[in-house]
Amino acid sequence: MSEVSSIDHVQELLAGEGYVCGRDLATVTFLALRLGRPIFLEGEAGVGKTEIAKAIASALGRDLIRLQCYEGLDAASAVYEWNFAAQMVAIRTAEASGGADRAALQEELFGPDYLVERPLLQAMRPHNGGAPVLLIDELDRTDEPFEAFLLEALSDFQVTIPEIGTIKAPEPPIVIVTSNRTREVHDALKRRCLYHWVDYPDFAREMEILTSRAPEAAEALSREVVAFVQRLRTEDLFKKPGVAETIDWAKCLLALDVLTLSPEVIADTLGAVLKYQDDIAKLQGSEAKRLLDEARATLEPA
Ligand SMILES: Nc1ncnc2c1ncn2[C@@H]1O[C@H](COP(=O)(O)OP(=O)(O)OP(=O)(O)O)[C@@H](O)[C@H]1O
Ligand SMILES: [Mg+2]
Numbered sequence: 001m002s003e004v005s006s007i008d009h010v011q012e013l014l015a016g017e018g019y020v021c022g023r024d025l026a027t028v029t030f031l032a033l034r035l036g037r038p039i040f041l042e043g044e045a046g047v048g049k050t051e052i053a054k055a056i057a058s059a060l061g062r063d064l065i066r067l068q069c070y071e072g073l074d075a076a077s078a079v080y081e082w083n084f085a086a087q088m089v090a091i092r093t094a095e096a097s098g099g100a101d102r103a104a105l106q107e108e109l110f111g112p113d114y115l116v117e118r119p120l121l122q123a124m125r126p127h128n129g130g131a132p133v134l135l136i137d138e139l140d141r142t143d144e145p146f147e148a149f150l151l152e153a154l155s156d157f158q159v160t161i162p163e164i165g166t167i168k169a170p171e172p173p174i175v176i177v178t179s180n181r182t183r184e185v186h187d188a189l190k191r192r193c194l195y196h197w198v199d200y201p202d203f204a205r206e207m208e209i210l211t212s213r214a215p216e217a218a219e220a221l222s223r224e225v226v227a228f229v230q231r232l233r234t235e236d237l238f239k240k241p242g243v244a245e246t247i248d249w250a251k252c253l254l255a256l257d258v259l260t261l262s263p264e265v266i267a268d269t270l271g272a273v274l275k276y277q278d279d280i281a282k283l284q285g286s287e288a289k290r291l292l293d294e295a296r297a298t299l300e301p302a
Contacts, residue, residue, distance in 0.1 A: 003060055004033050019048070019055035020201075020209045028196040029056065038154060038175035040190055043198030046242020048209075049178040050137055056174065057133035065173070066135045067119040069142040075149055079159055081116045082109075090114070110163035121159050124169040134173040139189075140182045151189050201243060203230055203298075209243055214250045224261045225250050227295040229273065235291070237279045248272045263289040 004010050007023065010030045014021045021029070029052070032039045041049045057064035067078055087109045094105050108114075117125070123134040139147065153159065154175060158168040177193060179185050201209060206226045210217065217225075229246045241249075249272040258265050266288045274280050283291070 004030055006030070013059040014052070014055050015212075017055040017058050018212045019052060020205060020212055021052070022201075022205060025052070025196055025198065028194050032194050033174065035194075036172055038177055038193040040177045040179070040185075040193035040195045041198050042179045042181050042185075042195070044200065044240065044242060045180055046244035047198045047200060048243055049198050050135065053133055053135035053137075053176040053178075056176070060133075060174075061129045062174065063127045063129070063132040064135060065119050065123045065132050066137060069136065069138045069140075069146075071141055071143065073142045073146055075146070077118055078146070078150075079118050079120045079153070080161060081118065083114045083116050087114050112164070115161070115164070120153055121167065123173040124157060124159055124167050126170050131169065131171040131173045134175045136175065136177045138180060139177050139185055140179040144186065147186050147189055151186075151192070154189075154192060200230075200233055200240070203227065206230065206243060206246060210246060210250055213247045214254070217250045217254055218259070221253060221259060221261075222250060223299055224295070225253065227299050228261060228266070228292060231291050231295040231298070232273065235282070237274070237282070238276045239274070239279060241273045245273045261292055263292060266292065 004013065007026045007030045010026045010033070011021050011023070014026070014029075028039060031037070041052070043049055053066075054064060056062075090109060091105070119134070123132055136150070139150075142150075156168075157172045158166055160166045175193075177185075177189075200206075203226055206229070207222060210222050210226060211219075214222070226246060229241050229249070233240045249269065252269050252272045253261075253265070256265075256269070258269075263286075266283070270280050270283060270288075274283070
């Protein structure tokens with residue numbers, strides 16, 4: 001995987017995809033690509049964990065394969081399943097036409113035609129353009145047995161299907177694991193990966209991201225939006241706004257032809273930024289104005 005020559009190069013490639021990547025995350029990405037190690041990204045919601053996998057795949061011209069984790073996810077849904085319905089139809093058809101060769105039928109039923117490939121198996125297959133990017137998203141939503149299973153799959157990049165045999169990746173996929181940290185992911189899995197905590201961006205970086213994702217927004221409005229969201233994150237909220245919310249909000253304001261923030265505008269559009277009624281209630285009355293004034297004060301020197 002010599003496609004990336006330096007940390008700067010990684011930053012450039014990702015910038016080409018509209019992804020603003022700090023030096024720290026770019027370093028982890030560079031090392032992961034160079035050493036062929038999985039990346040483990042943990043962080044708050046909406047800070048760009050999933051997006052970086054998409055950006056890497058697109059920048060390197062690789063396929064993106066996504067395994068979305070959820071409670072109860074098991075190996076069958078992650079690796080492969082037999083297409084039971086199609087198998088039944090084939091059996092019925094064979095029965096109806098009489099005298100089917102049982103052995104041949106059995107072999108056919110457990111062959112490639114009836115195999116449903118799920119993300120982990122897809123990632124072991126050869127892909128045009130090189131090894132795919134395998135995004136294992138929101139790993140914290142699964143349970144520990146699945147994690148143990150995953151650990152094994154990630155260590156040798158092969159999958160064994162009793163009826164077919166072992167399928168091994170010609171080249172290990174580029175693996176990106178994300179977690180929102182609703183629970184701790186096991187050490188054993190973390191140890192295999194290069195770890196990075198994705199934090200909320202600072203003002204300057206969030207401005208860069210917003211400029212990249214909503215270039216049509218005027219700079220003055222973007223600065224106010226980012227300053228306000230940054231100020232909001234220091235409040236004691238149930239769910240702090242992520243970068244995704246900043247971008248959404250700016251786009252809402254644009255759609256409303258808003259040129260500058262005001263307490264009224266904030267009250268009307270707060271649903272783009274805060275998603276819990278308790279949090280929204282905290283900004284009632286004079287509170288929005290106070291935060292806006294404080295946010296503006298941080299902008300003054302620039
Ligand atoms: N560094 C960044 N550069 C460009 N866009 C970004 C960046 N960070 C976040 N975004 C934007 O924010 C949106 C949300 O990011 P993403 O879906 O990756 O968040 P996440 O960390 O996976 O959150 P969740 O935990 O909610 O899944 C993306 O659609 C992307 O447009
Ligand atoms: Mg995500």
